[in-house]
Amino acid sequence: KALNEVHFFPSEVACVERIFTPSSTHLCSCPLPHGVDTSFSRLLRHVLSASSSMDLCIFSFSNMDLCRAVLALHRRGVTIRVLTDKDYAAITGSQIGALRKAGICVRCSVGSGYMHHKFTVLDGRLLITGSLNWTLSAVQGNAENVVVTDQPELVQPFMKEFHRLWELNEPA
């Protein structure tokens, strides 16, 4: 059966520590609510489900939890390619530098318009797309949507467009 999910934001705020360390027996003592499923925790779980590849096309990326998730995938051996907007890669709080430093392949769009996409394709199989930039204000402040689907009719055009944009934009 096809997977078709829609998640809306702003997300409730809850601790996501458990999502990163599911096998830990340590109980988190931070002040945030625990054991709560939120739009954001569902998004994070989907991202962390990648086992072989992640192609990420994102206008603005400053969210620390999503950065931690991408770095965790990278350490696990998932092949990651990140295409981002050249102007927004350099703004305060951008995590693009941290991804590069960790050895992840990053390219910046060279066109005159914005690289305004907010999608990722995981394992050539799962598409996550919508209005949501990977920032804290988008997750916790804005009215936003994220579609998660594994339908080939939707996944394949995004994969193809990613490859086209990746070739079009030289490594910076």
Added chain:
Amino acid sequence: KALNEVHFFPSEVACVERIFTPSSTHLCSCPLPHGVDTSFSRLLRHVLSASSSMDLCIFSFSNMDLCRAVLALHRRGVTIRVLTDKDYAAITGSQIGALRKAGICVRCSVGSGYMHHKFTVLDGRLLITGSLNWTLSAVQGNAENVVVTDQPELVQPFMKEFHRLWELNEPA
């Protein structure tokens, strides 16, 4: 069979006059290419396909052709509701004022975060969503995506969220 389309931008630039006046025998003499199908012409055609209702949730709306399409639907008797961001409704070039003037129901989000959605549900049946704001720079300049689908699993959550946001945000 389910409809699932993805359109990428920037769109080629072509004349859209024919889309608005399909039965006209007059040949347009403007300097743009004619008889060309583009991402934007496909988007316009989908928008113009509405026959009973249009619920539009859009962060930024300054595109004149899309405004013309919404006004055409309104004149045809399609029930239109527009929810937009309060800050962006007032910027230069915004078409929100023109919609209001024509008698279309417009509400502005009152939350502290942005109303950052870019989706519309037509006739409670067709969902158009993605990264694309309804502006000229998004259509002709940016790398953007638009998903068009009639799958209930995707359409229904967006309808529900529209109703929730509509009730939440008082008429301005």
